[in-house]
Amino acid sequence: MAIHFISDLHLHDEASWLGELFTRTLAEWRGKIDALYILGDLFEYWVGDDDRQAFSDTMLAAMRDFSAVTPLFVMRGNRDFLLGPGFAAASGATLLEEPHLLKAYGRDYLLVHGDGECTDDAPYQQFRAMVRQPAWQAAFLQKSLAERHAIARQVRGMSEQKKQTQGPSEISDVTPAAIEALLARYPGATLIHGHTHRPARHEHRVNGEERERWVIADWHDGHGGYLRLDSVGLSAHPLALPHH
DSSP: OOEEEEOOOOBOTTOHHHHHHHHHHHHHHTTTSSEEEEESOSBSOOOOTTOOOHHHHHHHHHHHHHHTTSOEEEEOOSSOTTOOHHHHHHHOOEEEOSSEEEEETTEEEEEOOSGGGOTTOHHHHHHHHHHTSHHHHHHHHHSOHHHHHHHHHHHHHHHHHHHHHHOSOGGGSOOHHHHHHHHHHSTTOEEEEOSSSOOEEEEEEETTEEEEEEEOOOOBTTEEEEEEEETTEEEEEEEEOTTO
């Protein structure tokens, strides 16, 4: 058996292939793995658990079917930080706070989304600190669904425009200092995260000790990826729809 990790699916109704790949993957893995961990940005954006739409309801139903037989854990990302108890109830998933220490197959694994470690991006860290405050979230959730969607689309549009004009910038990656500080707090643990859309395996030297960091693949252009953890260790694998 094995544990699988995915992140940065950015599910939304304008990309039907994403939903198709996600639901097909869940069906294939159901009952055949020990657990599935989704480490943030499952959805392109999430404006609150009260926002019921056909697309997200279909995704939640697939997750509920999966979680009926296989443990499902979800961490909030920078796009879906408003996932709450309603989402957990509808999907059957257990919401995880970060960082989360996972003990599996005799070893320690440290799980985060990854955006909190992009410390060179000061404006983003200010935004992140603001939207994670309970008072800000309560005020946002009191707005109408139409208002919330408009704000989410505006933030998403600004983010996409920045990517197109600047390309993948250095500040959108994690900083070595933040990673090493995090690893230092959890001696011996291997770090697993998403967010950066830069899938790879990295080595860090922390307090004289060699440490591993694995970045999960994002899903785009008909393709995705996942990390598999079993008694041998971690390995990266691709995912794709048959026609891609």
